[in-house]
Amino acid sequence: MFTGIVKAIAKVTHVKKLVGMMQISLFLVDELIKNLEIGASVSINGVCLTVVKIENNLVFFDIIDETLKLTNLKHLKSNKKVNVERAACFGDEISGHILSGHIFGTCQIIEIVKSENNCAIHLKYEDLNLIKYLFKKGYIALDGVSLTLVSVDKENKSFTVHLIPETLRATTFLDKEVGDEINVEIDYQTQVIVDTVTALHL
Numbered sequence: 001m002f003t004g005i006v007k008a009i010a011k012v013t014h015v016k017k018l019v020g021m022m023q024i025s026l027f028l029v030d031e032l033i034k035n036l037e038i039g040a041s042v043s044i045n046g047v048c049l050t051v052v053k054i055e056n057n058l059v060f061f062d063i064i065d066e067t068l069k070l071t072n073l074k075h076l077k078s079n080k081k082v083n084v085e086r087a088a089c090f091g092d093e094i095s096g097h098i099l100s101g102h103i104f105g106t107c108q109i110i111e112i113v114k115s116e117n118n119c120a121i122h123l124k125y126e127d128l129n130l131i132k133y134l135f136k137k138g139y140i141a142l143d144g145v146s147l148t149l150v151s152v153d154k155e156n157k158s159f160t161v162h163l164i165p166e167t168l169r170a171t172t173f174l175d176k177e178v179g180d181e182i183n184v185e186i187d188y189q190t191q192v193i194v195d196t197v198t199a200l201h202l
Contacts, residue, residue: 002043002099004146006083006171025060043085046144046183048101071103072181081172083144097139097187106181119163133186141185145171
């Protein structure tokens, strides 16, 4: 379980393509490496991955083809920055919203509007199954970052989020550009509520 509160930005140190999968390694700071064990779950750009090897501050993950097809991890290369969050523990403060790290798919940045105190990012999605889960003031996780939807344009299949300076500083969104592919996850609670209401009206 994750909360969508990114704990650090990490750099990819190694990418190796194998048959049916890809292996990556990240350099994690001491704070993130503490008590980390093989088999632990870590959110990388919102994707739940399993630690397969640890060498000092280098942490290795295997990514299967299905995950690569569904997420933007297929674009990873050495020195690429990613958002990192360790799995939440019982008793931790939940500042974002509950996430599983199971990505719905991706959307694409179509416009970035920066002002003095915030940044508006407009994104377009292609998956029509996503439409029913998007509504103003609803939750969404983009590349593992817990955000609130500011507006939704279902006719044009687009939506907008605003990022405060602290979110930009603490995540990879500071370096994002128009055209970038972003991982999307809708929290489980929203899914259950929407699906239940939909079923009652059938």
